[in-house]
């Protein structure tokens with residue numbers, strides 16, 4: 001006969017179990033993915049809020065659609081009042097934000113099976129999949145579009161911070177290393193009419209950006225340089241090197257090599273600008289960056305770095321006067337005069 005514990009569990013004992021299971025659950029994630037796939041948020045953003053109208057335009061069964069909408073209300077993505085659904089406090093608020101979210105979630109679904117191998121990656125310290133840049137997957141296009149949208153949303157904030165704190169208006173020549181479609185180059189050059197940017201990226205990614213009509217040229221002030229930043233020469237005489245979202249995909253050894261090449265390519269007093277997701281020195285915050293770091297282990301064998309690790313690597317490469325222009329996101333370092 002099976003023996004059961006005779007200890008009575010109170011609801012207090014069970015609370016942490018339920019909370020733990022809630023955290024481990026993917027039900028909420030899939031509910032949100034489905035809402036975006038169906039187009040619910042876009043439809044409500046455009047003003048449709050009655051269940052019957054929503055069911056018709058989204059081609060859904062009204063009863064099951066209501067179940068999904070109510071679930072979204074319970075997590076404050078939607079609100080419900082007097083028979084109308086509206087956007088809740090946790091919903092995106094513009095078409096632009098929705099477009100970006102759509103690309104992010106499409107890419108997340110593509111990476112879903114990799115997450116099932118996280119335990120293997122942790123055991124072996126190896127990525128579960130090949131780097132997206134080395135494949136011919138059509139998801140490269142989604143990734144490129146996602147990065148392009150992100151840059152279009154954040155670029156003006158970065159340009160404003162660089163104008164105030166790093167004399168963007170005095171720059172004449174910059175290098176956008178691993179610059180993707182050149183969206184950041186384009187925004188920075190549009191702020192400073194005398195600036196010319198060299199967009200450096202892998203030939204296959206630049207070709208894809210061109211095919212997808214995403215490659216920026218801004219009156220030919222963006223010069224294209226195909227290459228591998230670990231092997232090829234960057235050119236020289238730059239006032240600034242912009243290194244955006246590159247560090248987190250590289251190992252410390254590769255970063256050392258990249259920093260040293262950036263240093264050589266800059267003019268005296270030139271600046272290296274690092275735009276990336278950076279961890280606090282406790283290593284466990286901000287939470288979004290901690291999880292992104294696990295995602296990088298899974299997909300490229302790399303990780304995010306702590307603030308002090310980045311500054312140490314910069315000082316070792318010869319850079320001085322490092323300072324945060326935007327907290328945990330944009331760091332400026334100088335080559336001595």
Ligand SMILES: C[S@@+](CC[C@H](N)C(=O)[O-])C[C@H]1O[C@@H](n2cnc3c(N)ncnc32)[C@H](O)[C@@H]1O
Nearest residue numbers: 147178179180201202205227228229230244245
């Ligand atoms: C995460 S994306 C960042 C793109 C852009 N800088 C941004 O912030 O949106 C990383 C970029 O690095 C490029 N890249 C990856 N490995 C590279 C290499 N070995 N040489 C040159 N570019 C590389 C990729 O093609 C991609 O465009």
